[in-house]
Amino acid sequence: MLNAAASYLHTSAEIRQLCRESKFTAPTPGLAPGFVQANLVILPDDWAFEFLLFCQRNPKACPILDVTEIGSPEPKLIAPGSDLRTDLPRYKIFRQGQFWEETTDIRAFWHQNLVAFLIGCSFSFENAMIAVGLPVRHIETGKNVPMYKTNINCIPTQRFSGPLVVSMRPLPAHQVVRAVEVTQRYHKAHGSPVHIGDPSAIGIQTLENPDYGDAVPLHPGEVPVFWACGVTTQTAILQAQPEFAITHAPGHMFISDLRDEDLTL
Amino acid sequence: MLNAAASYLHTSAEIRQLCRESKFTAPTPGLAPGFVQANLVILPDDWAFEFLLFCQRNPKACPILDVTEIGSPEPKLIAPGSDLRTDLPRYKIFRQGQFWEETTDIRAFWHQNLVAFLIGCSFSFENAMIAVGLPVRHIETGKNVPMYKTNINCIPTQRFSGPLVVSMRPLPAHQVVRAVEVTQRYHKAHGSPVHIGDPSAIGIQTLENPDYGDAVPLHPGEVPVFWACGVTTQTAILQAQPEFAITHAPGHMFISDLRDEDLTL
Numbered sequence: 105m106l107n108a109a110a111s112y113l114h115t116s117a118e119i120r121q122l123c124r125e126s127k128f129t130a131p132t133p134g135l136a137p138g139f140v141q142a143n144l145v146i147l148p149d150d151w152a153f154e155f156l157l158f159c160q161r162n163p164k165a166c167p168i169l170d171v172t173e174i175g176s177p178e179p180k181l182i183a184p185g186s187d188l189r190t191d192l193p194r195y196k197i198f199r200q201g202q203f204w205e206e207t208t209d210i211r212a213f214w215h216q217n218l219v220a221f222l223i224g225c226s227f228s229f230e231n232a233m234i235a236v237g238l239p240v241r242h243i244e245t246g247k248n249v250p251m252y253k254t255n256i257n258c259i260p261t262q263r264f265s266g267p268l269v270v271s272m273r274p275l276p277a278h279q280v281v282r283a284v285e286v287t288q289r290y291h292k293a294h295g296s297p298v299h300i301g302d303p304s305a306i307g308i309q310t311l312e313n314p315d316y317g318d319a320v321p322l323h324p325g326e327v328p329v330f331w332a333c334g335v336t337t338q339t340a341i342l343q344a345q346p347e348f349a350i351t352h353a354p355g356h357m358f359i360s361d362l363r364d365e366d367l368t369l
Numbered sequence: 370m371l372n373a374a375a376s377y378l379h380t381s382a383e384i385r386q387l388c389r390e391s392k393f394t395a396p397t398p399g400l401a402p403g404f405v406q407a408n409l410v411i412l413p414d415d416w417a418f419e420f421l422l423f424c425q426r427n428p429k430a431c432p433i434l435d436v437t438e439i440g441s442p443e444p445k446l447i448a449p450g451s452d453l454r455t456d457l458p459r460y461k462i463f464r465q466g467q468f469w470e471e472t473t474d475i476r477a478f479w480h481q482n483l484v485a486f487l488i489g490c491s492f493s494f495e496n497a498m499i500a501v502g503l504p505v506r507h508i509e510t511g512k513n514v515p516m517y518k519t520n521i522n523c524i525p526t527q528r529f530s531g532p533l534v535v536s537m538r539p540l541p542a543h544q545v546v547r548a549v550e551v552t553q554r555y556h557k558a559h560g561s562p563v564h565i566g567d568p569s570a571i572g573i574q575t576l577e578n579p580d581y582g583d584a585v586p587l588h589p590g591e592v593p594v595f596w597a598c599g600v601t602t603q604t605a606i607l608q609a610q611p612e613f614a615i616t617h618a619p620g621h622m623f624i625s626d627l628r629d630e631d632l633t634l
Contacts, residue, residue, distance in 0.1 A: 153418035157436055160421065161446065171422055173527060181426070181524065259446065262438060291556075291634055369556055369634055 115139070116183065116359040120191035129193045129208050131355035133227060133243075140293075140362035142169050142182070143223040143334040144192060145341065146210075146350035149174045151263075152219040158264040158340060159223065165258065165268055165336035167224035167292040167367075169360065175216040182360040188220050194353035201345030210350055218350075223334050225357060226271055228293035228364040232286050233273075241274050241320040248355065249273070250314035251333050255307025256298070258336060266339040270298060270330040272311065274322040283329055292367035299330040306330065316354070380404070381448065381624040385456035394458045394473045396620035398492060398508075405558075405627035407434050407447070408488040408599040409457060410606065411475075411615035414439045416528075417484040423529040423605060424488065430523065430533055430601035432489035432557040432632075434625065440481040447625040453485050459618035466610030475615055483615075488599050490622060491536055493558035493629040497551050498538075506539050506585040513620065514538070515579035516598050520572025521563070523601060531604040535563060535595040537576065539587040548594055557632035564595040571595065581619070 114122075116139040122128035132141055147155055152174070159166035170179040177188040189211045197204040197213060207213075226249065230240050242249045249271045256268040275283050280300055288296035299306050311328060312319050316335055322328060341349050352358060379387075381404040387393035397406055412420055417439070424431035435444040442453040454476045462469040462478060472478075491514065495505050507514045514536045521533040540548050545565055553561035564571045576593060577584050581600055587593060606614050617623060 149418075153414075153421060156418060156421050156425065160425070160433055160436065168425055171425065288634065295634070369553065369560070 116361050119359045120183070120186050123193050124187065124190040126208060132193065132357045132359060133355060136359050137231065138363055140169070140182070140360045140364060140367060141225050141227045141357035142360055143225050143337065144188065144195075144350070144352040144358050145221045145223065145337055146188070146218050147221070147346055148348055149217045149219050151344075151346050154261045154263055155221065158258070158261045159221065159337070161259040161261070162268070162336065164295055164298060164332035165334065167294065168221065169224050169292060169362065170222040172220040174219050177214060177220065179220065179222050179360070182222060182362050183358075184361075188358065189214050192352050192356060192358050194356035196351050196353050198341070198349040198351070200347055201342050206353055213350060222358060222360065223337060224293040224367060225334055226294055226331060227357075228367050229287040229290040231364055232290060233283060236282065236286055238275065238279055238283055238286065242318065245320055247318035247320055249317050250311065250319055251316035251335055252303070252308045253315045253339070258340065263344045264340045266336065266343050268298065269315070269333045269335040269339055270306070271317075271333040272314075272328050272330050274320065274326040275329050276325055277327050280327055280329060287331065289368040290364070291369055293364075294332045294334070297329045297331050301327055303328055381626050384624045385448070385451050388458050389452065389455040391473055397458065397622045397624060398620060401624050402496065403628055405434070405447070405625045405629060405632060406490050406492045406622035407625055408490050408602065409453065409615070409617040409623050410486045410488065410602055411453070411483050412486070412611055413613055414482045414484050416609075416611050419526045419528055420486065423523070423526045424486065424602070426524040426526070427533070427601065429560055429563060429597035430599065432559065433486065434489050434557060434627065435487040437485040439484050442479060442485065444485065444487050444625070447487060447627050448623075449626075453623065454479050457617050457621060457623050459621035461616050461618050463606070463614040463616070465612055466607050471618055478615060487623060487625065488602060489558040489632060490599055491559055491596060492622075493632050494552040494555040496629055497555060498548060501547065501551055503540065503544055503548055503551065507583065510585055512583035512585055514582050515576065515584055516581035516600055517568070517573045518580045518604070523605065528609045529605040531601065531608045533563065534580070534598045534600040534604055535571070536582075536598040537579075537593050537595050539585065539591040540594050541590055542592050545592055545594060552596065554633040555629070556634055558629075559597045559599070562594045562596050566592055568593055
């Protein structure tokens with residue numbers, strides 16, 4: 105079994121191999137540092153065009169890194185040779201938009217009509233923030249990032265719609281501009297913030313009760329800064345209620361062969 | 370009829386209205402300056418997912434600006450209220466991948482299964498080059514930009530594939546870096562160059578015989594600089610041979626309500 109100290113010795117391919125052998129089933133933050141981690145969404149092919157269009161229309165929340173050929177579980181662009189049916193630590197299965205079960209292997213659920221979408225995640229820009237000395241509160245405090253539904257509507261397609269979901273990181277006022285500069289480069293990992301300051305301006309009543317993840321403390325003089333979040337796709341899928349869907353389990357991401365810098369312009 | 374002097378008084382909506390009334394059927398370069406012009410591709414819905422995926426995989430050549438709902442001729446994101454069946458000056462119709470006819474109105478060809486794709490074009494970054502004093506040779510000489518097929522293969526999908534097509538602009542050696550800096554901001558209008566210098570390194574035997582457009586002179590000390598070009602999509606469509614397709618006629622673009630600066634990160 106992998107422990108945190110050993111994880112720094114592993115490449116993306118090694119972590120995927122451990123997942124494939126069911127030797128690793130835990131959350132992936134901090135693993136294979138420098139390699140891009142990705143959100144996973146799997147849908148039947150008759151939903152594929154519309155979901156890709158939804159991502160295209162909402163690129164800050166849903167930056168597409170790779171899309172598999174119909175029926176193929178191999179994301180050839182970002183991890184050739186990998187297998188999305190086995191190479192993530194944990195998955196969630198949905199039927200008719202309802203959660204069905206969690207599993208560590210989806211080979212039994214795979215079908216020739218499925219298409220997989222890999223979507224950028226905030227870990228890439230958090231590494232960049234840390235590299236320039238910006239605080240990332242949920243990492244400092246050993247928590248999950250706090251995430252909130254907003255009153256900002258995504259640009260819908262016929263069947264996919266829903267609120268923009270954001271993640272929040274508190275920053276000292278004098279470092280907010282630097283955080284914009286650093287994260288905007290990572291346009292395939294949510295890029296620059298979508299809002300700075302007053303949570304109520306985007307429909308968040310209180311920071312103390314996030315819709316997903318954990319609350320984190322704001323220190324005096326700190327400003328809440330909000331970035332678009334990949335959970336937006338899951339909300340849209342729950343609303344659209346496709347007959348079948350698979351996603352990664354929260355925090356249990358796909359680790360690709362891309363490097364964080366590959367997500368910058 | 371619109372003349373060049375008058376054109377500078379027109380907005381994008383006014384040009385589209387003139388097209389709709391068949392009062393304007395000429396090429397669009399220079400019209401409604403500052404407004405984003407776009408390539409048009411229309412395909413049957415069973416080709417839509419794969420074409421969107423092809424664009425997604427080759428974003429420098431095919432930066433997507435808008436995709437219509439199946440059956441709708443209105444690009445709601447970039448020109449609400451417009452009608453793609455009438456609002457371009459000239460179209461090309463293809464059947465089984467073969468050119469069929471050119472027309473100024475496609476209402477007779479429209480069908481409820483069609484999806485339209487609007488794709489960024491180089492006019493946006495050329496305006497930015499001119500604004501900082503960089504030469505744009507084909508504009509200086511009143512020609513069409515020279516375009517070449519390269520030996521760089523696009524990332525294919527199952528049915529769409531083909532060579533990357535590039536446009537070329539000669540630049541004095543000391544201004545090449547500036548051209549990279551200026552154009553890379555316009556990531557939804559082909560962005561930074563794909564190649565600088567030796568044409569043979571990307572499979573171009575001679576600059577004097579472009580595959581599309583006109584040859585332009587290189588002055589002593591100038592370096593050819595190559596950008597990804599939207600004609601790449603047309604080559605891919607000719608190879609895939611869908612039963613039906615419509616594109617804009619070369620140079621006869623759709624003029625959207627976006628501003629050039631909207632295409633920057």
